[in-house]
Amino acid sequence: MECNVPTDIVFSFSGLRRRGGGTADHADGWGLALYDGPSARAFLEPTACHDSPLARFLADNPIKTLLAIGHIRKKTRGKQSLANTHPFIRELWGKHWVFAHNGTVKSAKTLKLGKYQPIGDTDSERAYCHLLEGIRASFRDPPKPRELWEAVADIGGRIGRKGTFNFLMGDGRHLYARCATKLCYLIRKAPFGEARLQDDDVTIDFSAVTTPKDRVAVVSTVPLTTNEEWTQGEPGNLWVFDQGTLKATLPSA
Amino acid sequence: MECNVPTDIVFSFSGLRRRGGGTADHADGWGLALYDGPSARAFLEPTACHDSPLARFLADNPIKTLLAIGHIRKKTRGKQSLANTHPFIRELWGKHWVFAHNGTVKSAKTLKLGKYQPIGDTDSERAYCHLLEGIRASFRDPPKPRELWEAVADIGGRIGRKGTFNFLMGDGRHLYARCATKLCYLIRKAPFGEARLQDDDVTIDFSAVTTPKDRVAVVSTVPLTTNEEWTQGEPGNLWVFDQGTLKATLPSA
Numbered sequence: 001m002e003c004n005v006p007t008d009i010v011f012s013f014s015g016l017r018r019r020g021g022g023t024a025d026h027a028d029g030w031g032l033a034l035y036d037g038p039s040a041r042a043f044l045e046p047t048a049c050h051d052s053p054l055a056r057f058l059a060d061n062p063i064k065t066l067l068a069i070g071h072i073r074k075k076t077r078g079k080q081s082l083a084n085t086h087p088f089i090r091e092l093w094g095k096h097w098v099f100a101h102n103g104t105v106k107s108a109k110t111l112k113l114g115k116y117q118p119i120g121d122t123d124s125e126r127a128y129c130h131l132l133e134g135i136r137a138s139f140r141d142p143p144k145p146r147e148l149w150e151a152v153a154d155i156g157g158r159i160g161r162k163g164t165f166n167f168l169m170g171d172g173r174h175l176y177a178r179c180a181t182k183l184c185y186l187i188r189k190a191p192f193g194e195a196r197l198q199d200d201d202v203t204i205d206f207s208a209v210t211t212p213k214d215r216v217a218v219v220s221t222v223p224l225t226t227n228e229e230w231t232q233g234e235p236g237n238l239w240v241f242d243q244g245t246l247k248a249t250l251p252s253a
Numbered sequence: 254m255e256c257n258v259p260t261d262i263v264f265s266f267s268g269l270r271r272r273g274g275g276t277a278d279h280a281d282g283w284g285l286a287l288y289d290g291p292s293a294r295a296f297l298e299p300t301a302c303h304d305s306p307l308a309r310f311l312a313d314n315p316i317k318t319l320l321a322i323g324h325i326r327k328k329t330r331g332k333q334s335l336a337n338t339h340p341f342i343r344e345l346w347g348k349h350w351v352f353a354h355n356g357t358v359k360s361a362k363t364l365k366l367g368k369y370q371p372i373g374d375t376d377s378e379r380a381y382c383h384l385l386e387g388i389r390a391s392f393r394d395p396p397k398p399r400e401l402w403e404a405v406a407d408i409g410g411r412i413g414r415k416g417t418f419n420f421l422m423g424d425g426r427h428l429y430a431r432c433a434t435k436l437c438y439l440i441r442k443a444p445f446g447e448a449r450l451q452d453d454d455v456t457i458d459f460s461a462v463t464t465p466k467d468r469v470a471v472v473s474t475v476p477l478t479t480n481e482e483w484t485q486g487e488p489g490n491l492w493v494f495d496q497g498t499l500k501a502t503l504p505s506a
Contacts, residue, residue, distance in 0.1 A: 038336060082292045
């Protein structure tokens with residue numbers, strides 16, 4: 001979720017967390033990272049989300065944010081452990097960078113590492129460490145946004161040739177979303193209406209909790225709601241969101 | 254807290270969190286980092302701890318760990334924000350390193366930075382980034398424990414000349430505790446007895462929840478209990494704990 005006004009992610013998270021062992025079998029861990037300026041905090045558990053007391057606590061005690069990344073894990077490589085739980089976080093240029101992956105990068109072991117070392121043993125974290133090192137090494141100083149987006153698309157595309165690399169990444173301001181096989185987004189803006197979750201019997205009327213200027217982008221591998229229009233991603237494309245707006249769609253193949 | 258058997262930190266945390274705006278005025282943020290192997294997760298809020306629903310949740314839903322670092326903040330440099338909330342976490346050699354500081358390093362701005370950049374604007378995080386870069390740059394490969402401890406003591410001592418630098422740091426295995434002005438520890442081991450909190454009307458009988466082999470080291474700036482014997486630190490010394498044992502006391506001045 002990426003917005004132009006601090007927003008709580010309870011509605012979307014309520015749908016997502018049902019898929020963590022309830023309506024879907026992504027039950028090997030879950031995480032939710034919430035930015036506050038350049039800094040992010042993450043709530044992580046190496047267990048199923050759908051019946052987690054911590055996940056319930058977060059739904060009951062909403063934290064507003066401009067940028068959040070959530071993940072539910074169905075393990076392919078790497079055991080069930082905290083170290084292997086997404087999203088992964090590192091610091092670059094004085095900001096937290098948050099990353100979550102869907103898919104398997106089969107030949108991740110061939111990806112070279114530099115400054116960032118994996119803590120766990122997933123393909124995902126290794127791919128992330130390689131990606132972030134590639135971004136860091138591409139620039140002497142923090143670049144202009146467009147140059148940065150192109151670097152993310154370029155390096156993400158090269159990793160994508162080694163496996164299935166759907167990912168979400170935040171840099172404290174932008175949300176990057178790369179589609180390898182499945183990804184979709186929508187932007188909620190005025191006039192706001194009702195939304196109904198796919199995975200739970202929950203409906204919200206956003207017109208009651210928003211102002212006309214609010215913009216909220218939501219990206220997911222599978223649509224979270226049944227009565228809104230989600231835009232499907234093209235495999236090999238990278239979306240960049242800023243202030244609840246799709247700023248760029250870049251080739252990333 | 255550093256132990257030889259997974260232990261929950263609820264008792265100590267219950268005392269500490271009272272000082273976060275209740276029995277003491279460290280009300281500008283709090284954090285609790287809990288290791289699970291080489292990986293740590295942190296719960297952080299830029300607000301007072303003593304009446305925080307999240308802090309209460311953690312007390313009601315204990316997480317066992319071998320190594321935990323908690324902090325309550327009374328701000329001196331840097332505004333009240335998530336980015337300025339201790340403990341700070343970075344990755345080095347494929348492990349999370351967790352750091353919390355008590356005191357003010359007045360000339361922190363003169364400390365050079367390298368690989369690690371501060372996200373917030375505290376003296377504490379800058380000192381930590383400098384310390385971790387110093388450790389990293391001291392070794393080509395991860396060193397033997399004794400060499401590592403000496404590097405921490407040496408670099409910590411040099412930072413300590415620039416201000417008040419009481420700190421706790423974890424590397425996934427060891428707990429480092431440097432005393433500049435105030436720090437104390439105790440080790441709970443068999444025969445276990447009763448402990449009574451300083452800051453709350455709570456007593457626990459550890460003999461009921463332990464085995465004879467258990468060892469738990471607890472380090473704090475101010476003793477957390479009234480009926481146990483805490484060992485005061487010497488200014489300019491660094492303690493290193495491993496498996497609930499004080500492994501080394503090194504000069505760090």
